[in-house]
Amino acid sequence: MAGLEFVGVRKTYPNGVKAIHGIDMAVSDGEFVVIVGPSGCGKSTLLRMVAGLETVTEGEIRIGENRVNELEPADRNIAMVFQNYALYPHMSVFDNMAYGLRNRRTPRDEIARRVAEAAGTLQLEGLLDRRPGQLSGGQRQRVAMGRAIVREPEAFLFDEPLSNLDAKLRVQMRLEIKRLQRALGTTSLYVTHDQVEAMTLADRLIVMNAGVAEQIGTPLEIYDAPATLFVAGFIGSPAMNFLSGTVADDGAGANLDGAERTLLVAPPASARRGRITVGIRPEHLEPVSRETAALEVVVELVEALGADSLVHGQLADGGEGAAVTVRVDGARRVAAGEVLSLAVAPNHVHFFDPDDGKRLA
């Protein structure tokens, strides 16, 4: 087992496209790190650079103590699980798992032992003679994991492994992956665009946007204190509400565009007088009586999810861009057209500089 380290890693494609703008990070031994970001943000490229499927333009990637930039994928002692599983269609499940070991001239009985063990862990015992074509999506996913496990690698690399599964199976496999990684204690790097997957699986998260790591931290750190507007909008579902306004003259609050009352939560001292972006998550808004409300929202649409409902609306006198989503208790009936008076949880208000998108602290 070993950790993983990125030192000033950059990637420029031959056609001049810059995919990664410099990543510095250390993943400690046994840690589960999830790289999350929208498509095209460079997360897969980063993973593929660790795997050795893409060259590193600049910087260094270390697995354990060794620089691996120049090593062939097979010599890096990593195992990768692909989005479409990439199982060899003409080989049995057993052969799929054993292929890598055979290529490394592992003794026959050792191969049999490891495959049997992995098959046991993944409940594939009865399927070892089947071809991938005869398996369900979830089973194929397990075989792909088995192929990674039998290698007993220093690190697992997962490239959106669950995105081809249906929603229910995805939740189930998510738990299995987490359990398995705990049990094996293997350092893992996991790429996904699904922020729920990211939050639930990660020991630490890397939120990437346009080739830059916007924030690195534990899921809750990132949820509680997103470093940028992008992170704030990307992590959390439904997404955080952003309201623009100005810092109140006495510095003790913010005047939101389209709201009658001043939001009485003091922006951090570093906030200059002037424009400011206030972020409030839907779950941190609470319907209250008119007198104590900080915001008033005209309801446009209600999505009832059962346990709770998502209320979409606009600030009462808001112009463009003052859309607000509120998460309310499912038992509460809200109708379109209604005016909802909302209180704000003061500890959960985020302030951002509207110019560079950075969090104000």
Next chain:
Amino acid sequence: MVENRPWLTVFSHVVLCLGVLVTALPIWIAFVASTHPADSMLSGRTPLLPGGNMLENYATVLGSGVKAAGSIPVGTMLWNSFVMALMIAVGKIAISIIAAYAIVYFRFPLRKTCFWVIFITLMLPVEVRILPTFGVVASLDMLNSYWGLSVPLIASATATFLFRQFFLTVPEELAEAARIDGAGPLKFFRDILLPLSRTNIAALFVILFIFGWNQYLWPLLVTTDEGFYTIVMGIQRMLQAEDAEPAWHEIMATSMLAMLPPVLVVVFMQRLFVKGLIEQEK
């Protein structure tokens, strides 16, 4: 079609039956002719039912050849044709699959150019380049040899193109997974790509074998030694019997024999086809 139109059904069946009749009748007549004694074919009335000389006729052509044409035994010609067709089919597949592998999976300078150069040769069939090719084969001393019969016909742009198209449909992740599993280029080719191409190889083999078997012009040019005559050109020579009527019964027997191997290849390989198609998956 789910439409229920009885007359349309009847009509299409009639058309199909006519088609079968048009195709099958000449073959039937050839077969019937091959079972009659020599004179019944020359009497002016073509028999439509098999006669009693079948074993005799076939034994003659296989054993000693058509006397009147001074021809060698059909067995030898069949063997020559078989060797030539097999060498052409196997050679074409071997060379084109390797060429396609190089073009699809390796990044080398002028890769695109190489592909297009191969592709352009599609426009140059044997007949167009027959004189220079003959010159080359003659100067390499390959006249009257199996190599001379097959090598010039082996390069195949069509097969290369087909394999290229197939390789492009193989997911890239498969190659990447193999790289991580420690398979080098040759191992990947042998362990993954070749087994996956099995159905394509089978299909191409059928087509190319028949292509090779039916070669007429080229064998006619490069063979002067009777021992290397192929069956397709052999039949034609039988017709040019000097000072005698063509021995139709024996010629027809030879034709039937000449048709047999391609039919067998199709029948046999078809099973492999279907098997491969069932197992194939996305």
